[in-house]
Amino acid sequence: MGHDEHDAKDRQLEHDRTDSTEPLTTDTGVRVEDTDNSLRAGARGPTLLEDFHAREKITHFDHERIPERVVHARGAGAYGHFTPYEGLSDLTAAHFLSSPDVTTPVFVRFSTVAGSRGSADTPRDVRGFAVKFYTEQGNYDLVGNNMPVFFIQDGIKFPDFVHAVKPEPHNEIPQAQSAHDTLWDFVGQQPETTHMMMWLMSDRAIPRSYRMMQGFGVHTFRFVNADGKGTFVKFHWTPKLGTHSLVWDEAQRVQGKDPDFNRRDLYESIERGDFPEWELGVQLVAEEDEHSFDFDLLDATKIIPEEQVPVRPVGKLVLDRNPDNFFAETEQIAFHTANVVPGIDFTNDPLLQARNFSYLDTQLLRLGGSNFQQIPVNRPVAPVSNNQRDGFAQHRVHRGQTSYYPNTLGGGCPALADEGVYRHYTERVDGDKIRVRSESFQDHYSQATLFWNSLADWEREHVVAAFRFELGKCEELAVRQQAVANLNHVDHGLAVSVAEGVGVAAPPIEQTPNHGRSSPALSQANTAFGDITGRQVALLVADGVDAPAAEAVRRAFSDQHAHVEYLAPRDGALHTREEGVLNADRAYTTVSSVLYDAVAVIGGPESAQALAEDGTARHFVLEAYKHHKPVLLVADGRSIVDGTPLADRLPASFGSTTTPEGVTVAPALDEESVMAFLRQVGLHRHWERETGSIPA
Numbered sequence: 047m048g049h050d051e052h053d054a055k056d057r058q059l060e061h062d063r064t065d066s067t068e069p070l071t072t073d074t075g076v077r078v079e080d081t082d083n084s085l086r087a088g089a090r091g092p093t094l095l096e097d098f099h100a101r102e103k104i105t106h107f108d109h110e111r112i113p114e115r116v117v118h119a120r121g122a123g124a125y126g127h128f129t130p131y132e133g134l135s136d137l138t139a140a141h142f143l144s145s146p147d148v149t150t151p152v153f154v155r156f157s158t159v160a161g162s163r164g165s166a167d168t169p170r171d172v173r174g175f176a177v178k179f180y181t182e183q184g185n186y187d188l189v190g191n192n193m194p195v196f197f198i199q200d201g202i203k204f205p206d207f208v209h210a211v212k213p214e215p216h217n218e219i220p221q222a223q224s225a226h227d228t229l230w231d232f233v234g235q236q237p238e239t240t241h242m243m244m245w246l247m248s249d250r251a252i253p254r255s256y257r258m259m260q261g262f263g264v265h266t267f268r269f270v271n272a273d274g275k276g277t278f279v280k281f282h283w284t285p286k287l288g289t290h291s292l293v294w295d296e297a298q299r300v301q302g303k304d305p306d307f308n309r310r311d312l313y314e315s316i317e318r319g320d321f322p323e324w325e326l327g328v329q330l331v332a333e334e335d336e337h338s339f340d341f342d343l344l345d346a347t348k349i350i351p352e353e354q355v356p357v358r359p360v361g362k363l364v365l366d367r368n369p370d371n372f373f374a375e376t377e378q379i380a381f382h383t384a385n386v387v388p389g390i391d392f393t394n395d396p397l398l399q400a401r402n403f404s405y406l407d408t409q410l411l412r413l414g415g416s417n418f419q420q421i422p423v424n425r426p427v428a429p430v431s432n433n434q435r436d437g438f439a440q441h442r443v444h445r446g447q448t449s450y451y452p453n454t455l456g457g458g459c460p461a462l463a464d465e466g467v468y469r470h471y472t473e474r475v476d477g478d479k480i481r482v483r484s485e486s487f488q489d490h491y492s493q494a495t496l497f498w499n500s501l502a503d504w505e506r507e508h509v510v511a512a513f514r515f516e517l518g519k520c521e522e523l524a525v526r527q528q529a530v531a532n533l534n535h536v537d538h539g540l541a542v543s544v545a546e547g548v549g550v551a552a553p554p555i556e557q558t559p560n561h562g563r564s565s566p567a568l569s570q571a572n573t574a575f576g577d578i579t580g581r582q583v584a585l586l587v588a589d590g591v592d593a594p595a596a597e598a599v600r601r602a603f604s605d606q607h608a609h610v611e612y613l614a615p616r617d618g619a620l621h622t623r624e625e626g627v628l629n630a631d632r633a634y635t636t637v638s639s640v641l642y643d644a645v646a647v648i649g650g651p652e653s654a655q656a657l658a659e660d661g662t663a664r665h666f667v668l669e670a671y672k673h674h675k676p677v678l679l680v681a682d683g684r685s686i687v688d689g690t691p692l693a694d695r696l697p698a699s700f701g702s703t704t705t706p707e708g709v710t711v712a713p714a715l716d717e718e719s720v721m722a723f724l725r726q727v728g729l730h731r732h733w734e735r736e737t738g739s740i741p742a
């Protein structure tokens with residue numbers, strides 16, 4: 047189902063969509079004569095209070111802002127749909143999972159966590175992955191992240207954690223950065239954060255695209271079937287394009303070159319028809335197996351290793367429609383972990399329990415009162431019928447004499463349904479009223495070590511570099527030292543490497559021996575490769591370019607839904623070697639290599655010479671190389687790297703080949719070299735390449 051087929055949510059929204067085709071009016075529908083000059087006493091006299099149009103226009107403007115989300119303020123979203131592969135009625139009574147014939151409209155919002163609404167897309171941060179299913183049984187929200195664990199075990203610590211990671215209160219510095227003293231001061235004293243900090247220091251924290259990240263429900267939830275039988279469940283979203291990341295240096299530069307990098311990527315992919323896709327997977331644990339793990343299922347700082355409980359694929363999510371209005375839809379959407387439907391229930395995870403309080407509470411403030419479920423994007427497609435009344439911005443016109451239950455005067459309406467109702471899972475609980483953390487929540491390091499052990503060498507290098515960067519930004523040496531001491535419980539070698547980079551004493555002895563276990567599924571080296579849909583390739587061109595070669599590269603990529611842009615010293619038409627014309631897509635001075643996945647330079651002697659003499663073009667190629675990106679150099683286009691360290695890494699005389707460093711060179715463009723370059727782009731990055739000596 048695509049954009050044109052109008053699912054139930056789309057049809058509902060149609061009533062609210064507004065086009066400004068009528069003449070200009072006031073909010074009360076009165077046509078306006080002039081909106082440039084306020085009403086005044088004399089051409090140079092004072093403005094009159096009776097100018098209702100001017101007052102209304104300015105007043106409305108004055109009230110345009112609402113509070114941003116206290117976390118996850120920066121985001122981007124889209125509509126789509128979800129379809130299960132098979133019926134799951136044996137596990138859950140949820141109708142949207144009952145049959146492959148049921149397709150459910152969804153809205154998904156991706157976000158960063160720490161930054162303000164106007165902050166950049168690519169800081170080192172967790173990404174939110176929140177899905178609202180508009181099911182026939184009411185809205186179900188799966189409010190997840192792109193990492194499978196969380197910083198803390200109990201929601202009561204959330205305000206402390208968020209205060210620590212947000213800009214420091216005295217000067218509101220730094221914006222959208224975890225690299226500062228207060229965060230590391232906090233986490234250094236909270237061993238339970240260790241596992242999540244490993245994820246945060248990994249490449250997961252700098253996704254290349256929202257289309258290329260996993261999503262996780264994090265908590266253990268509960269499926270409940272029609273017979274009332276429960277099964278523990280963890281939710282996973284797996285992106286069709288694989289899980290791929292930026293390089294940290296690149297991510298920082300992107301913040302300046304295009305702060306909307308991930309938002310733009312999502313929007314443009316959908317506009318182009320390259321619809322992002324994820325597979326929903328579930329890890330299922332029978333109730334009787336609750337205690338058969340060496341961690342607690344209720345502890346949100348733990349994963350269930352996939353080798354222990356495999357992820358079963360159960361359905362497909364496709365995003366295929368951009369919102370019409372960012373504020374109305376993406377900003378006003380309200381997700382809530384307690385928005386569940388029959389067949390899905392909670393567990394006693396203390397983090398989840400706190401969330402079940404927090405989301406509604408914050409939304410009452412953010413969206414101005416109790417009627418925010420009536421905002422178009424939030425409205426369920428299931429019928430709403432109850433005795434809730436009044437409140438600010440009540441949009442419903444409830445008819446009838448009664449607004450209470452039970453009643454006879456209103457014919458007993460609304461009555462309680464016999465079937466399809468939400469029934470809380472029956473669970474026996476018994477205990478003292480106490481403030482304690484369960485013994486089963488006390489192992490904070492084993493899974494941090496598991497994560498570390500599971501990473502490829504290049505991923506580990508990135509983790510060490512990230513710790514060095516972050517701790518290197520902390521002014522207090524004691525804060526650095528404490529973080530290193532914590533890492534010594536994860537892996538001694540890791541702690542020593544980090545200590546060496548940040549000028550504090552390395553721990554002399556191993557604290558907790560590394561258990562040596564790993565889980566290959568945790569490494570991005572084992573993700574999907576090869577599908578290059580939506581990848582952006584920069585092709586540097588100048589006057590005199592070999593146009594047939596340029597067009598051949600572009601064709602080969604567009605056949606695979608990737609996009610080649612011709613970047614030239616200036617915008618507009620170039621003359622080609624063949625004395626034709628080639629239109630540049632952009633001047634490369636308006637962009638940067640960090641906005642592309644790969645770079646190619648082709649021949650044409652005049653073009654090659656112009657590019658080789660231009661420092662901006664040379665930097666473009668070197669920077670792409672430094673960020674491990676595929677490079678294609680064809681014919682004399684290769685002269686762009688003359689005199690750089692890259693030149694020494696190319697074969698002196700060459701046929702068509704890809705060097706061990708992942709640069710494809712060819713004496714003339716041919717099918718083989720284009721295909722070799724395409725394959726490199728499909729591998730995402732050439733991580734083995736040495737880049738430390740490249741000055742870009």
Ligand code: HDE
Binds near residue numbers: 116173
């Ligand atoms: Fe959230 N979180 N959170 N969170 N969270 C919010 O709700 C909160 C947690 C997540 O795109 C807030 O409407 C508490 C885990 C996402 O609109 C707020 C705790 C996970 C989004 C809130 C957590 C998340 C939020 C802020 C600890 C991943 C953005 C605005 C107990 C599983 C949703 C709002 C969107 C947003 C509270 C922990 C994911 C304040 C108290 C764990 C994706 O209610």
